[in-house]
Amino acid sequence: MMKPDESIQIFVPLKVRKQNGRPKIMPPATYLPSEDRTQDPHILRAIGRAWGWRRRMEAGEFNTVTDLAKAVGLAERHVSRQLRLA
Numbered sequence: 001m002m003k004p005d006e007s008i009q010i011f012v013p014l015k016v017r018k019q020n021g022r023p024k025i026m027p028p029a030t031y032l033p034s035e036d037r038t039q040d041p042h043i044l045r046a047i048g049r050a051w052g053w054r055r056r057m058e059a060g061e062f063n064t065v066t067d068l069a070k071a072v073g074l075a076e077r078h079v080s081r082q083l084r085l086a
Contacts (some may be wrong), residue, residue: 013027013028013031014026014027014028015028023051025047046082046085047085047086049082050082050083050084050085050086051085051086053068053072053079053082053083053086054083054086056068065079065080065083
């Protein structure tokens with residue numbers, strides 16, 4: 001079990017490109033998918049939600065993370081952590 005002051009860093013070599021005005025996550029050109037092509041829908045949903053929240057904040061719909069958290073009905077800490085995915 002990890003101690004509270006320890007952290008793990010994970011590097012994922014992805015590029016974000018816009019397609020039809022929307023961000024699209026692109027794998028590197030050298031990426032070869034494994035035969036086990038399982039995708040975690042929870043992670044994909046979290047990334048998509050974070051991008052949506054970021055766009056709404058950049059558009060001025062919300063001024064602070066606190067305002068956003070209240071609007072979506074989640075804890076401020078949870079929203080703040082998920083926004084890091086965008």
